[in-house]
Amino acid sequence: MTPISFGVANIMLYMVLVVAQLLIERKLKMDMLLEVPFSFIMGYILDLYQIIIPASSESLGLRIVILLAGNICIAFGVYTVQSHLVLAPVDGVILSISNHYNKAYSLCKNCFDITMIVLTIVLCLVTRSPLYGIGVGTLFSALCVGRIIKWFEIKQVSLIRS
Numbered sequence: 001m002t003p004i005s006f007g008v009a010n011i012m013l014y015m016v017l018v019v020a021q022l023l024i025e026r027k028l029k030m031d032m033l034l035e036v037p038f039s040f041i042m043g044y045i046l047d048l049y050q051i052i053i054p055a056s057s058e059s060l061g062l063r064i065v066i067l068l069a070g071n072i073c074i075a076f077g078v079y080t081v082q083s084h085l086v087l088a089p090v091d092g093v094i095l096s097i098s099n100h101y102n103k104a105y106s107l108c109k110n111c112f113d114i115t116m117i118v119l120t121i122v123l124c125l126v127t128r129s130p131l132y133g134i135g136v137g138t139l140f141s142a143l144c145v146g147r148i149i150k151w152f153e154i155k156q157v158s159l160i161r162s
Helices: 006-025 030-052 060-081 089-101 105-126 136-161
Strands: none
Touching: 006 030, 006 089, 030 089, 060 136, 089 105, 105 136
């Protein structure tokens, strides 16, 4: 839609999400500040990734296995670093929403991811652009990562009670 690279667009979105966290929490915290350099690093890594790694040509079965493994790893990573390390601004804003509204992180993650997909579709329709980056894997991840995090949350509670 624009000449802006995917990585730079990602940085811009991340900065908006850091501001959203500030508005939700109404205070500046060190972990929010640390999300700013993280955003730039991730944005440039995304641009580099798109340059050096060609489009996937693996079999469908292998791509499904990679998708499942990736979603489990993402969910476990997000679950384990909540409030302990620097989060990506996406996860930071979800944590802020979760804490502010006293809702489970996993539920907020699902709602946020689905909302982002809907906003992307609406933006593409309004600008008459092709749907770029939203495929079966994106939809699966939006629906499942939060639920996998919920499974980890339930497992933690059952381990604490035992």
